[in-house]
Amino acid sequence: MNSLIPIMVILPITCALLLNLIHTKERAVKILAIIVGIxxxxxxxxxxxxxxxxxxxxxxxNNPVLAQGLPAFLTExxxxxxxxxxxxxxxxxxxxxxxxxxxxxxxxxxxxxxETKRASGVYAFLMFMGTAAVTAILLSDDIFNLYVFxxxxxxxxxxxxxxxxxxxxxxxALKYLFLASIAAPMLLLAVAFLLGVSGNVxxxxxxxxxxxxxxxxxxxxxxxxxxxxxxxxxxxxGLPPFHTIKSAVYSKALPHGAALLQAFSVFTFVxxxxxxxxxxxxxxLAKIFIIVIxxxxxxxxxxxxxxxTDFKRLIGYLAVGELGYIGxxxxxxxxxxxxxxxxxxxxEALITSxxxxxxxxxxxxxxxxxxxxxxxxxxxxxxxxxxxxxSGFAMAGIPPFNAFQSxxxxxxxxxxxxxxxxxxxxxxLSIVTFMTFMKAFYTIYLxxxxxxxxxxxxxxPKATVxxxxxxxxxxxxxxxxxxxxxxxxxPFAQGLI
Amino acid sequence: xxxxxxxxxxxTAAALIVLxxxxxxxxxxxxxxxxGLAFIADGVNLFLVTLGYRPGGMVYIFLPGMSADIFxxxxxxxxxxxxxxxxxxxxxxxxxxxLGIIIILYKKHGTISASKILNE
Numbered sequence: 187m188n189s190l191i192p193i194m195v196i197l198p199i200t201c202a203l204l205l206n207l208i209h210t211k212e213r214a215v216k217i218l219a220i221i222v223g224i225x226x227x228x229x230x231x232x233x234x235x236x237x238x239x240x241x242x243x244x245x246x247x248n249n250p251v252l253a254q255g256l257p258a259f260l261t262e263x264x265x266x267x268x269x270x271x272x273x274x275x276x277x278x279x280x281x282x283x284x285x286x287x288x289x290x291x292x293x294x295x296x297x298x299x300x301e302t303k304r305a306s307g308v309y310a311f312l313m314f315m316g317t318a319a320v321t322a323i324l325l326s327d328d329i330f331n332l333y334v335f336x337x338x339x340x341x342x343x344x345x346x347x348x349x350x351x352x353x354x355x356x357x358x359a360l361k362y363l364f365l366a367s368i369a370a371p372m373l374l375l376a377v378a379f380l381l382g383v384s385g386n387v388x389x390x391x392x393x394x395x396x397x398x399x400x401x402x403x404x405x406x407x408x409x410x411x412x413x414x415x416x417x418x419x420x421x422x423x424g425l426p427p428f429h430t431i432k433s434a435v436y437s438k439a440l441p442h443g444a445a446l447l448q449a450f451s452v453f454t455f456v457x458x459x460x461x462x463x464x465x466x467x468x469x470x471l472a473k474i475f476i477i478v479i480x481x482x483x484x485x486x487x488x489x490x491x492x493x494x495t496d497f498k499r500l501i502g503y504l505a506v507g508e509l510g511y512i513g514x515x516x517x518x519x520x521x522x523x524x525x526x527x528x529x530x531x532x533x534e535a536l537i538t539s540x541x542x543x544x545x546x547x548x549x550x551x552x553x554x555x556x557x558x559x560x561x562x563x564x565x566x567x568x569x570x571x572x573x574x575x576x577s578g579f580a581m582a583g584i585p586p587f588n589a590f591q592s593x594x595x596x597x598x599x600x601x602x603x604x605x606x607x608x609x610x611x612x613x614x615l616s617i618v619t620f621m622t623f624m625k626a627f628y629t630i631y632l633x634x635x636x637x638x639x640x641x642x643x644x645x646x647p648k649a650t651v652x653x654x655x656x657x658x659x660x661x662x663x664x665x666x667x668x669x670x671x672x673x674x675x676x677p678f679a680q681g682l683i
Numbered sequence: 684x685x686x687x688x689x690x691x692x693x694x695t696a697a698a699l700i701v702l703x704x705x706x707x708x709x710x711x712x713x714x715x716x717x718x719g720l721a722f723i724a725d726g727v728n729l730f731l732v733t734l735g736y737r738p739g740g741m742v743y744i745f746l747p748g749m750s751a752d753i754f755x756x757x758x759x760x761x762x763x764x765x766x767x768x769x770x771x772x773x774x775x776x777x778x779x780x781x782l783g784i785i786i787i788l789y790k791k792h793g794t795i796s797a798s799k800i801l802n803e
Contacts, residue, residue, distance in 0.1 A: 257751040330766050337773045341780060348784075356791070357801055360713075360784045367720040367777055368707060371700075371727040374770060378731050381763065 191238035191276045194229050194284055195322045197222060198291075202314035209307025216299050219310045223295045226317065227288030230281045237327075243271035264400065269388040274325040279528060279678035282671060283324050283453055286532050289660070290539055291317040293653040294446040297543060300649035301442065301550065309349045313446055316342030320450045323457045329380060330387040332461070333373050336422060339450055340366035346443045347435055355438040362435055365428065369421035376414035380465075383407050392465055403468050412466045416475065419462060423455030424506055425513075426482045429490075433502030437555070441546025442653075444498060445539035448505045452535045455509055456528065459516050463524075463682060473519045477608070480513025484615050491622045497545050498555050500626055501538065504581065504619060508534045511612060515596050518603045524679035526595035529671050533588040533664060537580045540657040544574035547646050548630060552639065557626055562635025570646065571631050573654050578627055580661045582620035588664035588671075595672075692733040699726030713785050713795040717778065724774040728767045735763035 201222040208214045246253045246266045253261050260266065295313055302309075319339035326332045340363070347359040381387055383405055384395040395401040401408070419425070424432025432451065436444040459476060466472040487507025494500035512534065515527020547570055548563060549555055564571045580587035583594075593616060597609035664671055699722045706719025736759060743761040745754055785795060792800050 259751070259755055330769075334769060334773060337777065341777065344780060356784055356787055360781065360788065361801055363777065363781050363784070364707065364716065364720065367781070368704070368723060370773075370777075371723045374724075374727045374766075375700075375730065377766070378727065378734060378763070381731075381766075382734050385760075387762065387766075 188234060188236045188238055188276075190229055190233040191236070191274050191325065192240070194226075194233070195274075195318050195325065197225060197229065198314040198318035198321070202311045202318065205307040205314065206311040209311070211307075215307040215310060219295050219299060219314075222314065223292035226291050227285050230276075230284040230288065233276060233281070235277050235281070238274040238276070239269070240272040240274075245269055264394075264398075267394070268386065268391045269327070272331050273327040273388060273390070274322075275327045276325060277678055277681075278674040280324050282532060282674040283456065284321055286535060287317060287320060287324075287449060287453055289656075290446060290449045290535060293543075293656060294442045294539070297442045297647070297649050297653045298440070300647040301440075306349070309346070309443075312342050312345040312349060313443070316346065316446065316450055320453050320457075323454055327389050328387055329377050329389055329392070329461070330374075332457070333370065333377055336373060336418065336454070337366070337370050339422075339454065340370065343435065343447055343450065346447060347438050350438055350440045350443060352438045352440075358431075358434050358438045361431055365421055365431060369418050372414045373418035376411045376418065379407050379411035379414070383411075389461060389464060396465070396468065408466070409469070412462070412469060412472060415458070415462055415466075416472075419455070419458040420479065422451070422458055423509060424451050425455075425479050425509060426486050429483060429486055429503070429506040432506060433487075433490075433499050436502035436505065436542075437496055437498040439498075441498065441542050441549055442650075444502070445542035445546075448502075448538045448542065449535045451505070452509065452512070452531050452538075455512060456516075456531045459513065460682065463516060463519070467519075473517050476513050476517035480510040480517060481608075481611065482510075483507060483513065484510030484611070488615050488618050488622065492618070492625075495558050496555050497548070497557050497626055497630065498542075500557070500622065501541050501545060504541075504622065505534070505538045507615065507619065508538065508581065510615075511593065511596055514608055514612065515599060518599050518605070518608075519683065520599060520603050521676070521679045521683055522595065523599035523603060524682055525672055525675045526592055526599045528675045528679065529668065530589070530592035530596060532671055533580075533592045533661070536657055536660050536664075537577060537587075537589060540577040540654060540661065541574070541581060543650060543654055543657070544570065544577050545630075547574075547650060550646060550650075551641050551644065553642075554639075557629045559636060560630045560639060561633045562631075562639075563641075564631040565635075566641060567646065570651065570654070573658055574631075575627055576658060577661075578620070578623035580658075580665075581623060583616045584620070586662065586665045588661045588668070591665055591668035595668075687738075689733055689736055689738065692729060692736070696726045696730040696733060699723070699729065711797050713788070713797050713800070714782075716797060717781050717785065720781070721774070721778055724770070728770055728774075731763040731767050731770070735760040 319335040322335040344359045344363050347355050384392045384401045386392050396403055421428050484507050487503045491500050491503035512527045512531045515523045580589050583589045600608040703719045703722030707716050740759040741757045743758040788800050789795050
């Protein structure tokens with residue numbers, strides 16, 4: 187059912203707009219948000235692979251009835267195969283990513299509706315809008331459509347930060363929006379350059395033009411477009427030099443909001459990196475640049491996490507560091523490397539969300555995110571503490587969790603690609619990640635409770651516990667049966683090279 | 684010396700982007716920063732419009748009875764114009780959100796100095 191492809195974007199957008207309209211009616215907001223939230227992961231499972239042309243405007247070669255009687259300059263030239271409409275591509279990798287994004291959006295919305303005293307339709311609107319935007323970024327084969335949803339995702343993220351009402355949330359939101367207002371026009375300029383040299387905004391058509399020599403690959407305008415696209419990628423994913431603002435964004439959002447925000451970053455990272463690899467695969471420097479930036483993200487993210495005293499910011503930096511693993515896999519450019527990188531993306535999105543929601547329970551009970559003011563919380567809820575430490579094991583890549591499988595694949599990929607040094611760095615940084623996490627866990631849960639620490643009597647909502655358990659089970663399933671994910675990702679990676 | 688309209692527009696677009704970047708990075712006043720950011724977006728929009736411009740061209744509407752050859756030889760390229768319209772709408776929304784946040788920050792801090800408000 188290819189008609190379901192646009193529904194994956196249209197449904198959350200429509201739901202978001204309706205939630206905004208009925209935001210005062212709490213019960214209606216809850217029911218609508220939960221129903222659509224459940225539908226989000228189900229739709230990609232029901233959708234068959236293929237293309238969707240908006241307005242039904244397929245390329246002329248696929249539309250012989252329309253092509254009849256049209257002038258020769260349309261039917262007998264390359265225009266015959268070009269895509270005249272916005273096109274969405276839905277393949278196995280998109281299916282897995284959108285399924286995981288849907289599950290996370292549902293769990294986060296489910297948690298937020300139960301954690302807050304009064305369900306906020308506006309907050310749910312922002313989360314659905316962001317989910318729709320990132321889904322569109324994953325699906326779009328049209329680089330201008332990507333720019334539009336890139337902006338919508340940025341605005342939704344700003345809204346989610348502001349909605350937290352945390353101290354200095356407005357300041358962080360404005361900084362993030364300032365950077366978005368530079369990065370988005372740069373992305374549009376890249377689109378304009380690509381349009382200028384190829385006459386197209388459809389990614390498949392641009393690649394065709396380059397591969398068939400219609401566009402000279404040595405054209406310096408293409409290099410400039412590549413550079414600008416990289417700039418948009420760095421901003422969208424929160425890679426250096428934007429890692430500081432990205433971790434600040436995570437720290438100002440509510441913990442469940444931060445969980446969704448990091449998922450947005452991971453999937454935006456993957457979507458734009460794949461576009462860069464598809465269009466600019468003929469530039470060897472592009473892959474090297476992806477690897478260098480990824481290494482920088484890993485080293486800066488993980489070492490800066492060591493120095494943090496705010497646990498939300500600490501997880502934010504760890505999330506930036508984990509992005510580096512994905513980038514290394516993609517930058518290697520081999521089928522194994524790309525599969526491993528994409529698998530790591532799925533795993534990172536799940537694990538970091540689990541950690542954000544898990545540590546969020548501390549914030550819920552104490553209202554404090556400074557780890558130096560916390561302590562002795564193991565006795566408060568030993569079961570939840572156990573889930574949190576398991577999430578730390580998962581992030582560090584300890585078996586039997588999912589990140590072990592993806593990090594093992596990454597090391598294998600770096601060795602087979604003739605770059606074993608990358609494998610060594612990844613293993614070492616995984617150890618540092620584990621140390622950082624354990625330091626925070628010890629300070630928050632295991633050391634004696636500070637005398638001035640006040641813990642409220644509120645019980646952790648069941649929705650939060652259910653979300654954590656579901657995410658942990660997903661991590662375990664993907665760790666024990668990695669072929670569930672890799673079977674979706676391998677064909678896509680093969681197609682990419 | 685007569686400068687070609689298209690070339691002049693490209694230079695204007697580049698000037699707008701550079702000026703905007705300068706304002707966004709180096710000016711302390713938040714409102715002026717926002718104006719600079721609007722300049723960047725306007726510069727890129729002008730660049731796109733200029734891409735679609737065709738000297739001596741005609742509007743890209745294929746009317747009944749019109750020769751296809753004449754149309755292809757003279758019509759301007761419509762895609763950039765459609766893109767610019769979308770970009771303007773998005774830019775206006777972003778601008779509105781930025782200005783809204785600045786109003787709240789002004790009420791909170793009593794200033795619109797970026798160095799005083801944004802530096803933690």
